[in-house]
Each structure stands twice: as C-alpha cells, then as structure tokens.
Amino acid sequence: MQYDTFITDFMTLLVTIEPIAVIPVYLALTGGMSAADRHRVALMSCVVAAIILLFFLVLGQILLEAIGISLPAFRLAGGLVLLTLGLRMIYGVGETDKAAEISAKPRAAKDIIVFPLATPMLAGGGAITAIVVLTDNHQYSLFHQAATAGTLLLVMVLSYLTLLLASPIQRLIGETGTNVVGRIMGLILTALAMQTFITALKSVLPEGAIL
Helix, strand or coil, X not given: CCHHHHHHHHHHHHHHHCHHHHHHHHHHHCCCCCHHHHHHHHHHHHHHHHHHHHHHHHHHHHHHHHCCCCHHHHHHHHHHHHHHHHHHHHCCCCHHHHXXXXXXXXXXXXXXXXXXXXXXXXXXXXXXXXXXXCCCCCCCCHHHHHHHHXXXXXXXXXXXXXXXCHHHHHHHHHHHHHHHHHHHHHHHHHHHHHHHHHHHHHXXXXXXXXX
C-alpha cells in the first residue's frame, strides 16, 4: 500500500468511526462504573466494533454481489451515505443524539458494549460503507485489503486509547472543542464522499468523459 493510499484509508476510517464524538456518550453511560469496568467497556466496545467492520471487509462485497448490487452502485449509494453523514456532522446532527437519549438511564456494562457503543457509535453505517468501498475485490489486491484491515485495527486502537482518555480529553477541549472537531471531521468526510462519487462515476461513464 502506498503512503498516500494509507493516508486516505486512515482518514476515511477515522472520520467515519469518529472516536471523539463517542466520548460524551461513553462518559454518560459509564459514569457510575469503577475505573476497571470503564476500561473493560472501552476495550470490548472497540473489539466488537472491529469484528463487525472486519466481517463487512471480508464478506460485505460478496453479500452485495449475491443480491445483485454492483460495486459502482454501492459506491454511489455509499458516497450518498457518507455525504449525508458528513453534512449531519457539520450541522451538529448525528447518531450521537439518539445514543445520548439511551444514556439517560443507568445500564450495566454488558448492556452498553454492543449497543450503542460498538454499533452504531463506532461501527455505524458510515464506517461499514467506508470499509466495503475501500476493499473493492475488483480494484484492490489481497495485500491492499490486508493493509486496509491493518489500518482499521490501528484506528480501533486509537479509538480505544481515546475512550481511555475520555475524561481528560473532555475536560481539555470541552463541549465547544468537541463540536469543532466534529465539524472539521464532517467537512473532511464530505470531501471524501465527493471523491467516492467521482471514482464511481468514472467506472460507469464512457471513457474520456470529463470529471
């Protein structure tokens, strides 16, 4: 995998997983837990999210093709999903709002690991779409897909460290800082969505068409 490809994959996965946005929900859901329980929740949430995304990395495209959906069609649909998610992040509306409602009730650690932390907070629709698009079987070699899987694991490790440091990060950047980071990531994700549109259109438009 080339350096620029690694950066693209890394940034795409980082902004779709967006661990910073998980911090307020994570803190609300684990507020009454011991430090050991909070760390376990952070670890298991990231592990489950990684398993979900790796599942779609390996089988996502196969399942799509089995039901007759071509990857260019999925790229276009995926670009729309990423664009919508990016715009929602820019304007401050997202899955965090739904999960925040759940955080109003105290819940046991085992109840919050899979939902809402692992999914939809970490492994949401945007991240699933991104991992399938980034590992197109017809475009990328097995080595590239393995490298993308490694990049995904790196992002999940960073997500785990982010959750471990959730309290100091929240105190450091505050609600305003969290909103600013979310909007910057939303802008990056919107640009990545437009690039996904361009890549998908190039594969279906006549050769020589200007994009």
